[in-house]
Amino acid sequence: MPNTLSRRDFLKVGGAAVGALALSEFIPPRVAEAARVSGLLDSTSSGYIPTMCEMCVWRCGVLAKVEDGRVVKLEGNPGHPHSNGNLCPRGQSGLMNTYDPDRVLTPLIRVGKRGEGKFRKASWEEALDVVAKNMLKIKDKYGAEAMIFSSTHNLSQVQFENLLNAFGSPNYGTQRSLCFNAMIVSNLMTYGMEEPDRSYENLKYIILTGRNLMEAISTSETSALSKAIDRGAKVVSLDPRFTKTAAKSTEWLAIRPGTDSAFHLALLNVIISEGLYNAGFVANSTTGFDKVAASVVSYTPEWAAAITEIPAETIRRIAREFAAAAPYALAHNGWRTSNFVNSFQTERAIGVLNAIVGNWGTAMSAASGEESGGLGAPPQPAYPRISAQRLDGVPWKYPFVPLKIGVFQELREAALSGDPYQPHGWFIARQNPAMSLPDRGRTLQAFGKMDFIVTIDIIMNDTSWFSDVVLPEASYLERYDPLNIVGDKAYLRQPVIEAQGEGKSALWIYKELGARLGLADFFQYTDEEDYLKQQLAPLGVSLDEVRQKGYAQLPGESGESPELNWNTPSGKIELFSSSLDRAGFSGVPQWEEPPAPKPGQFYFLTGKVAQSTQFGTQNNQLLHKYSDEPRLWMNTAIAKGLGLADNDLVEVASTAGKIHIKLEATQAIRPDCVYLTPGYGHLSKGLTTAYGWGASDSDVHVTYTDPISGSQALSQTFVTVKKI
Amino acid sequence: MKMQIAINRRLQVSPLVAVLLTLMGIAFVVAMVRYIYGIGAISNLSNSYPWGFWISFDLFTGVAISSGGFLMAATVYIFELKQFKPLLRPSILTAFLGYIMVVIALLVDLGHPERIWYMMIHMNPTSVLLEIGICVMTYLTVLAIEFAPVVFEGIKWQKFAHFIHRFIMPFVILGVVLSTLHQSSLGSLLLIQPAKLYPLWWTPILPILFFVSAVSIGLSMIILESSLSARYFHRGLETHLLEKLAGVIPIVVGTYLIIRFAQLGLAGDYKYLFSSGLMSVLFWTEILVGSVFPLVYFSFRKNRQSANGLLFGAIVVLLGMILNRFDVSWFAVRHPDPLTYLPTFMSGAHYVPSLPEVAVSLGIFSAGILAFGLAAKYLPVFEEEEPHAEKL
Amino acid sequence: MTDIQHKAFLFDATRCIDCRACMVACSVENKIDMDKTRIWVAGVGLIGQYPELKRASMVYHCMHCNEPDCLSACPVGAYSKRNDGPVLYNKDKCIGCRYCMNACPFGVPHFDWDKGLIDGAFIDKCTMCPQRIDKGLEPACVATCPTDALVFGERADLVKEAHARIQAHPERYVDHVYGEFENGGTSYLILSHVPFAELGLPNLGERPVKDVSEKVMEITIPFALGWGTVLTGTAVAVHLLNQKKAAKAKKVEEEQTEEAVK
Ligand SMILES: Nc1nc2c(c(=O)[nH]1)N[C@H]1C(S)=C(S)[C@@H](COP(=O)(O)OP(=O)(O)OC[C@H]3O[C@@H](n4cnc5c(=O)[nH]c(N)nc54)[C@H](O)[C@@H]3O)O[C@H]1N2
Ligand SMILES: Nc1nc2c(c(=O)[nH]1)N[C@H]1C(S)=C(S)[C@@H](COP(=O)(O)OP(=O)(O)OC[C@H]3O[C@@H](n4cnc5c(=O)[nH]c(N)nc54)[C@H](O)[C@@H]3O)O[C@H]1N2
Ligand code: SF4
Ligand code: SF4
Ligand code: SF4
Numbered sequence A: 001m002p003n004t005l006s007r008r009d010f011l012k013v014g015g016a017a018v019g020a021l022a023l024s025e026f027i028p029p030r031v032a033e034a035a036r037v038s039g040l041l042d043s044t045s046s047g048y049i050p051t052m053c054e055m056c057v058w059r060c061g062v063l064a065k066v067e068d069g070r071v072v073k074l075e076g077n078p079g080h081p082h083s084n085g086n087l088c089p090r091g092q093s094g095l096m097n098t099y100d101p102d103r104v105l106t107p108l109i110r111v112g113k114r115g116e117g118k119f120r121k122a123s124w125e126e127a128l129d130v131v132a133k134n135m136l137k138i139k140d141k142y143g144a145e146a147m148i149f150s151s152t153h154n155l156s157q158v159q160f161e162n163l164l165n166a167f168g169s170p171n172y173g174t175q176r177s178l179c180f181n182a183m184i185v186s187n188l189m190t191y192g193m194e195e196p197d198r199s200y201e202n203l204k205y206i207i208l209t210g211r212n213l214m215e216a217i218s219t220s221e222t223s224a225l226s227k228a229i230d231r232g233a234k235v236v237s238l239d240p241r242f243t244k245t246a247a248k249s250t251e252w253l254a255i256r257p258g259t260d261s262a263f264h265l266a267l268l269n270v271i272i273s274e275g276l277y278n279a280g281f282v283a284n285s286t287t288g289f290d291k292v293a294a295s296v297v298s299y300t301p302e303w304a305a306a307i308t309e310i311p312a313e314t315i316r317r318i319a320r321e322f323a324a325a326a327p328y329a330l331a332h333n334g335w336r337t338s339n340f341v342n343s344f345q346t347e348r349a350i351g352v353l354n355a356i357v358g359n360w361g362t363a364m365s366a367a368s369g370e371e372s373g374g375l376g377a378p379p380q381p382a383y384p385r386i387s388a389q390r391l392d393g394v395p396w397k398y399p400f401v402p403l404k405i406g407v408f409q410e411l412r413e414a415a416l417s418g419d420p421y422q423p424h425g426w427f428i429a430r431q432n433p434a435m436s437l438p439d440r441g442r443t444l445q446a447f448g449k450m451d452f453i454v455t456i457d458i459i460m461n462d463t464s465w466f467s468d469v470v471l472p473e474a475s476y477l478e479r480y481d482p483l484n485i486v487g488d489k490a491y492l493r494q495p496v497i498e499a500q501g502e503g504k505s506a507l508w509i510y511k512e513l514g515a516r517l518g519l520a521d522f523f524q525y526t527d528e529e530d531y532l533k534q535q536l537a538p539l540g541v542s543l544d545e546v547r548q549k550g551y552a553q554l555p556g557e558s559g560e561s562p563e564l565n566w567n568t569p570s571g572k573i574e575l576f577s578s579s580l581d582r583a584g585f586s587g588v589p590q591w592e593e594p595p596a597p598k599p600g601q602f603y604f605l606t607g608k609v610a611q612s613t614q615f616g617t618q619n620n621q622l623l624h625k626y627s628d629e630p631r632l633w634m635n636t637a638i639a640k641g642l643g644l645a646d647n648d649l650v651e652v653a654s655t656a657g658k659i660h661i662k663l664e665a666t667q668a669i670r671p672d673c674v675y676l677t678p679g680y681g682h683l684s685k686g687l688t689t690a691y692g693w694g695a696s697d698s699d700v701h702v703t704y705t706d707p708i709s710g711s712q713a714l715s716q717t718f719v720t721v722k723k724i
Numbered sequence B: 001m002k003m004q005i006a007i008n009r010r011l012q013v014s015p016l017v018a019v020l021l022t023l024m025g026i027a028f029v030v031a032m033v034r035y036i037y038g039i040g041a042i043s044n045l046s047n048s049y050p051w052g053f054w055i056s057f058d059l060f061t062g063v064a065i066s067s068g069g070f071l072m073a074a075t076v077y078i079f080e081l082k083q084f085k086p087l088l089r090p091s092i093l094t095a096f097l098g099y100i101m102v103v104i105a106l107l108v109d110l111g112h113p114e115r116i117w118y119m120m121i122h123m124n125p126t127s128v129l130l131e132i133g134i135c136v137m138t139y140l141t142v143l144a145i146e147f148a149p150v151v152f153e154g155i156k157w158q159k160f161a162h163f164i165h166r167f168i169m170p171f172v173i174l175g176v177v178l179s180t181l182h183q184s185s186l187g188s189l190l191l192i193q194p195a196k197l198y199p200l201w202w203t204p205i206l207p208i209l210f211f212v213s214a215v216s217i218g219l220s221m222i223i224l225e226s227s228l229s230a231r232y233f234h235r236g237l238e239t240h241l242l243e244k245l246a247g248v249i250p251i252v253v254g255t256y257l258i259i260r261f262a263q264l265g266l267a268g269d270y271k272y273l274f275s276s277g278l279m280s281v282l283f284w285t286e287i288l289v290g291s292v293f294p295l296v297y298f299s300f301r302k303n304r305q306s307a308n309g310l311l312f313g314a315i316v317v318l319l320g321m322i323l324n325r326f327d328v329s330w331f332a333v334r335h336p337d338p339l340t341y342l343p344t345f346m347s348g349a350h351y352v353p354s355l356p357e358v359a360v361s362l363g364i365f366s367a368g369i370l371a372f373g374l375a376a377k378y379l380p381v382f383e384e385e386e387p388h389a390e391k392l
Numbered sequence C: 001m002t003d004i005q006h007k008a009f010l011f012d013a014t015r016c017i018d019c020r021a022c023m024v025a026c027s028v029e030n031k032i033d034m035d036k037t038r039i040w041v042a043g044v045g046l047i048g049q050y051p052e053l054k055r056a057s058m059v060y061h062c063m064h065c066n067e068p069d070c071l072s073a074c075p076v077g078a079y080s081k082r083n084d085g086p087v088l089y090n091k092d093k094c095i096g097c098r099y100c101m102n103a104c105p106f107g108v109p110h111f112d113w114d115k116g117l118i119d120g121a122f123i124d125k126c127t128m129c130p131q132r133i134d135k136g137l138e139p140a141c142v143a144t145c146p147t148d149a150l151v152f153g154e155r156a157d158l159v160k161e162a163h164a165r166i167q168a169h170p171e172r173y174v175d176h177v178y179g180e181f182e183n184g185g186t187s188y189l190i191l192s193h194v195p196f197a198e199l200g201l202p203n204l205g206e207r208p209v210k211d212v213s214e215k216v217m218e219i220t221i222p223f224a225l226g227w228g229t230v231l232t233g234t235a236v237a238v239h240l241l242n243q244k245k246a247a248k249a250k251k252v253e254e255e256q257t258e259e260a261v262k
């Protein structure tokens, strides 16, 4: 198969043995000691130490395998519900992230022009002083709100939020509006919770709406789905591409992009008109059924067939099969649901679908939630009142988007327009907006508007490349983080390798910076271990015990899921949402025609591959080794028609921008779509393995925001493809 | 008279010598690169083509064309057909040099040439390659002994020459046995590839086919080498002897053809004869050129009697038979192409030798020719009167 | 061959999602160079025409044949097979002839094409992770597989398990367990939803490919001795015959001279 690494490419990473890299550092003494006490490490200092993966946000439990006092490999922790003893390829390659020769290991201060990549090494003292000085300067000159803070979800986020709240800026950007806002906001409207838990144990029927679980891996959920399939559960996969998930599904429906809501509305139509819903559950646990029933009358399978290009009888059959399998059926709400401006309606339809057939309590249950669990926290003075409105339009423009979630792309737009006011500084942690935001050109312009940009990262990512100061965090294998609650346990991330170079934990960085910003009172912990001890105090367990087991048991019977009460205005599952209705949006899920490509244009699809995470792991030599070369997928027949062949260099162009990339003619995609693996086409020359490999779809993506959920519509970009 | 010849020789060959020396030089440089940066640095060999031009040319062809040595030894010593004596020494010399070339080539091809002697201490009795290794090494010693008298005579140590001659017989017999073994075993080497070697070639009786064809190759080599040296060194050509040898060739290739087609028939492989595209073409070229042609050609006395006729015939036989060696060890071998996504690790089933690869073989070959020339010039390889004839 | 008592893998192509975690795991566990691998993806990838499609890929590494051809071929005995399954390679004996690569019908052994005399060019191949299985752990590739497409255990049990899976879902599988008998039985058993050729697996008989060559090797020494005797015999016979001839000729000559004298 041609979709491979070329030899040329191998020369670059060739030679180096993983072992050689993985054998340089030692285990922090206290951690080793604890493991010895618990017998995890034997007399020869060989054995295992529990910690946690951070190669993606799923955070699987890891057992770091130790030989002669050195970590040589990572294994899945059989005792952790997210790994069950397995790690995905990214998790397996974690050591290579820590030992990446391109790691940033000292604070850096820019000397050249922005984007030139010229930096000088600096001490933490100097670097933090520079950061504090600039932040305070901006605060004095324009007010605290002129500092943007953005970070992608991670375990020290609490203290990141603490820092920005204490600093007094309302402008908080997370990755979520580029990811799952449509799903989260819809679930909040429907179920009063961000995302109900799913259980696959007894499922007989699963509809995946663009959830590519076999490639966009969450180890435990991926294996749960796989086992369900082995058991004979029926899986219907809606995806314009024949993904590896579609390949494992019983049925692949190559739906027309943007029309998923039509499909699900038609399912509602059939199930309601044929009376296949769970009347009892609807009556007891939901509100607004009649309004939904009335609204879906016109959404017949025949109507949907014309829109989705899925035959009416197929839709009708699936509706009946789904209802028949209920309550052991699940319409998966997806994860990265940022596809079209109507994705929110899709999510609502899915939510309603699961509700009316009564899948609650079998396939879905109340989320245990991350904030719960009665952990302690350092004492905190009240935050300063913030009068300034948020640049991202939450809540004044996006009333339903939670403050913690925000609408990231709007932050950037405000920076460009200066409306409602001009931000002047950007504090970025564990995030790569230069790649993850659509329309990279505009993101770089927004950087240009900033007097000061500081990034906390472990490598010279593309955002760091454009920053004035880069602060090196210790990698997830080299640091402590706040505890992570999963179910009835709080899991520990502890360093299994002494931090290399000057790397420091985010907890340390925020505290030190806080002190320099005159916010010391907000960071009342002496160090990471003290922080953890304060978290554990209410539980009465010592840090050493937790170090040994890798987790702390939380109060309350284990396993048993919380009561079925929904945190909605009505306290029930809201099929009809009065809040949406009041705000002038449709209270019931409805069809909204999305824009479609003009003749000669293609839907431009994005989607994960198993061998990389977002925009941060392409420089990992081990993942690079086993990755396919990112090429533009195009349907074979269409490619032929356009006189394009495999590996032709093509230009992909939208109103936002152009990229050049090799073509891959494949049967595995709809004729009206093209697809490109995200995460490649890095700008930073500081990523020696990834630089020059593939192209960035973010260069081409046009920014469209769903007015309700604030979700970016990543599949709504239409492109032309021509040979060059 | 000798002097006279010497001058002619020099005039004759010096431009050739220049070419040969250059080729050797190039080969040497390439070999050094290989020893420092690895085989991949100079060859197109890959995980799906672990063997290539070197094995087909230097090993398979090299050994086959050296079979004249044991044939003549058998003829002269065992069957005491003394009239062939004049052909004995040249063919022993050819064989001797031939095998030295094989070994040198192996020293380039082996991943660990410095360990070649491990074959003597770690022996795996099921390995055909081991048998070949041992045979070649031992036979090389035997050839050295068989050729020693010529050297001693050259340096006028007649006593030693006599001494060795007294005990030559056991070595001759050993030599013939070893040759029979490894000439056929080169065929056995491929028995382990039933799944890879195309059915037109793979058969349990590969060793027998290899031996028979080796005989025809050996005979043709003797003709070739005598004719050429006669041309270069202005010696009388023993046409009457060569005619006799040529007369044997039809019998040998005839037998070969019978065995080969009988086998294909019994194995029910006739279906591949014409249906296998390139494979069929290769098969028929090798059969027509290497066997059918000589069968007919050498049946005519006039072809056998003219110097040019002999030379031409011999060359054609060699081409056909050498093609067979290439087919069996390369062209007809289908290496596994596990359709991999990551061919960086199983780099496809395609192979064309690189120039440096060929250069190595050419260099070694040149060395052989040069050595032959020198020996012929300074040692009594072609002397008409063989002093110890009586003592046989 | 189902009676062989040792460890084996069972790979189920219907479960494999081609995530390559097994490959990364192997590289780390065994400290493999960045440009080498012991385990790789094989298969045609996609089969069919849009929208009627199938994916076909398998994870490829040493089959740990019950009758290893590599082992039979190696002149210096660098290969060995452990009773409990693993087929192992000993770099200290290897002379780098690469005959094992020709012998292996699966193209498993790989060579250090990029190494000269100083670094030392060796063969590498999957070892079944003895360092792990001796501690009762699964091989690295198996341990991490999120879908249990790779499992490890007693060969006999896995053969049963494989047939059980086919029985349970005949519609899902090709009704054959590759490696149960192929090439004399392998310790890498494979289940598939597509013809095995689509996974890049060779079509092999039940006798290992080394079969004929080993039989020939068995008769080699007897043959050599026999052939030697025949040749000696011939030589002696021919010599005596010629001597007789010579003597006769002499006699005739003498007689003639006698005549002449008279
Ligand atoms: N290996 C790996 N795993 C990951 C991640 C990673 O980066 N790498 N990231 C993690 C994160 S943060 C997230 S959010 C999740 C995301 O996991 P998923 O929710 O699976 O998201 P994607 O893989 O981005 O996209 C899924 C599919 O949506 C399809 N698609 C595009 N437009 C449409 C449409 O209009 N309709 C339908 N039905 N399908 C469409 C694409 O073809 C793609 O195959 O993965 C998580 N897991
Ligand atoms: N075109 C396109 N755009 C997308 C998506 C897509 O599929 N295609 N997916 C969307 C989705 S689902 C999401 S969630 C977002 C993600 O968008 P982002 O969060 O901006 O992208 P990531 O690559 O996850 O950023 C992670 C950064 O953290 C760094 N990092 C890794 N480990 C550590 C650590 O321990 N400490 C610190 N300080 N830094 C660390 C990495 O080097 C990387 O730079 O992107 C969205 N944007
Ligand atoms: S899913 Fe993979 S990358 Fe994400 S946490 Fe688990 S092992 Fe790590
Ligand atoms: S880890 Fe398992 S699923 Fe992933 S590629 Fe390997 S065998 Fe297949
Ligand atoms: S697969 Fe090849 S290398 Fe592995 S044991 Fe069998 S013959 Fe030997």
Ligand code: SF4
Binding pocket: C073, C074, C075, C076, C077, C078, C079, C093, C094, C095, C096, C097, C098, C099, C100, C101, C123
């Ligand atoms: S390469 Fe090494 S292991 Fe392979 S056959 Fe030759 S000597 Fe044996």
Ligand code: SF4
Binding pocket: C025, C026, C027, C029, C030, C038, C039, C061, C125, C126, C127, C128, C129, C139, C140, C141, C142
């Ligand atoms: S068994 Fe061990 S050596 Fe073999 S592929 Fe799996 S991990 Fe690699």
Ligand SMILES: [Mo]
Binding pocket: A178, A179, A180, A336
């Ligand atoms: Mo995401």
